[in-house]
Amino acid sequence: MNKILVKRQLSDAVFLMKVSAPLIASERLPGQFIILQLDNDFGERIPLTIADADPAEGSITIIFQTVGKTTRALALKLAGDHIASILGPLGHPTHIEKFGTVVCVGGGIGVAPLHPIAKGMRDAGNRVIAIIGARTRSLVILEDELRAIADELIVVTDDGSYGRRGLVTEPLKELCGRDPKPDLAVAIGPPIMMKACSEATRPFGVHTMVSLNTIMVDGTGMCGGCRVTVGGKTKFVCVDGPEFDGHRVDFDNMMQRLKSYKRQEEEAHHRCRLDAEIASRESPKP
């Protein structure tokens, strides 16, 4: 049982929680994640990146978007409530060293896991350029935090409601075209965005690291449900990753695998909305 210490809503569907987890807080390094479960009998186990940790306080910070049943239920919890199970820190930490210039690209909720990596890269003496993208202004998160770290910050929105209009790949390409070109790109966000970023940097030969968030069950290498194809070989994201060379990841296969249960989940969500509707009709609001 882990107590929720702080809860904040960052945007429409994005929440931040500080959760008590002293051992994870002291062991974790940037790039690692946890597996979380809300009910030990019937709950599902979902991976979430550790956005930050405070070993002194014994807390970790998670930032999540309400996309499925568990994240929706998590968003309904309040400070003081408990989370049934948290396992971590899992996966390999990000390889951080002095590379030179590092471009950190975050898409949507991917900005959350990107933040500690950008911080680590800066602390290691790199010049950090951050690009953060979102669909629209209200979905931009952690802008101030990244501005404090990065030597340069570029914000883009799909609809142009804030910063530059367009996709993160455009400024990324421009940066790759500079002389000298960046020494490393780190891209974290939706799979399609990481794929596009990897394609954008490929012609420039800029090494690109992506952090994959696949379906997981145990998170310890026991089931293989998280496997992806990297350079023609099968890798388990939970133990071999979560970070891989974006130029070698088979994103199409990964995206297909992410949809394995889509239909079933939609049906369940539909059922649950129907139930809620029926319930609300049956109990008239005061």
Place this chain on the structure above:
Amino acid sequence: MPPRRGDCEPGVAQTVSHDTPEQLAEAARRELEALRRRDKPLTPRDRRAIPLQDMPSQPADVRRANMAEVALGYSPEQTQVESLRCLQCKTAPCVDGCPVRIDIPGFLKAAADGDFKAAIAIIKRNSLLPAVCGRVCPQESQCQENCTLGKVLKDPAKAVSIGRVERFVADLERDGGHARPPEVKPETGRKVAVIGTGPASITVAADVRREGHHVVMFEAFHKPGGVMIYGIPEFRLPKKIVQAEIDALTAMGVEIHTNFLIGRTRKLQDLLEKDGFDAVFIGTGAGLPKFMEIEGENLVGVFSANEYLTRANLMKAYDKGRADTPIYASRKVAVLGGGNVAMDAARTALRLGAAEVHLVYRRTQAEMPARVEEVAHAGEEGVQFHLLQNAKRIIGDDYGCVKGMACVRYELGEPDASGRRRPVEIKGSEFMMEVDTVIVAIGNESNPLIQRTTQGLKVTPWGTVIVDETGKTSIERVFAGGDIVLGAATVILAMGEGRRAAASINDLLKA
């Protein structure tokens, strides 16, 4: 799919009955009465003539649609009658076949006399998990393989059903609330860490705690029990039986930390150096699924048996509507492999609603490592066996989902190192199987996490931890046992290894 050469429905094991539990109990009652009426003691010839007691089971067409246990267990009279079949031979070859050397003739004699309490007490001298082992031990290749009665009757399937008697007396004790947690000696102030909560670890925890040492168990999953909880399905080993064993540990004062991954949440070395543990036992099992390494294995609809079974068991995906964890909706399933894991996956797929389940195995039925009873049960439930065949390639549709599997046929060639005739591919025998799901159950290797995060821990080229004859690893005060040492093995062997390591740990802490 029309049947082809090499396809086969496995023969129904002789000991699986189609009579109702009531009919079987009634027949046993009459048999027992008749035996009691005799004034002379039973001769070996008389014992030989006593009919083998069939295991009452849920009918195949009923059970393939539910998760409840298949075997229903003997009646008290069946237990007595079956125990009377034991010839009580002086040499007791059955004991040599038992990895933990239970006094089998001893407990069978007590059970034959109707003294079930004495029977379970005898078993418990050597085994900590009789209710589990009575259900999942491969008796036919252990105690029952050596049984003199089976030899005399020239049919190993007619050996005394030792496991079924064991199961009955263990269940009776538990369900009657007579099971008492073992006595714990006064606290010694010594502390032992046990990594994992499978049968090896459970045994170590109990044996070490008994001596008054404080025991803390660490489990990566949110529930303790190891493979017995996440892998072996409810219909073969009800969770409440495993839970009872865990409860017994807690009642003894063993502390269990779930959601705790040694190597990540805390390093093994830290347990010894910072957390004040005097000894550590590694019982982390063989939890790394092997894949075929064939084309198409990462398509949507291909699963390791570990994943499929974990979703179904631990995560309760069969309880649709209540469980949040989804399981793939399959119509035609291929399961690759011939062990217990393959049978469990195949039978689970049937229960989850698959219309067809095809089990594809490279060798013949005689070589299948699965328990004979599980193979028979799977056949009865409608699993179709494709022997001497193997998957070559998995084929996907436009959405990256499985739509078929290319297979090849094999024939048996020369014997290999294990003495089994090696299957050789028949050239040009490739054919297609139309399936939407493929479950790979060709074995497990050991999870490398602890080995990788613990300096100085010696392992074999296969990644299993090396121990000496006391169960000690290459690191002082660190012991290991079970699947992490043996490779994927059995519950009883894991328990035996746990016993040995616990004895060594207790010796170490005595000093």
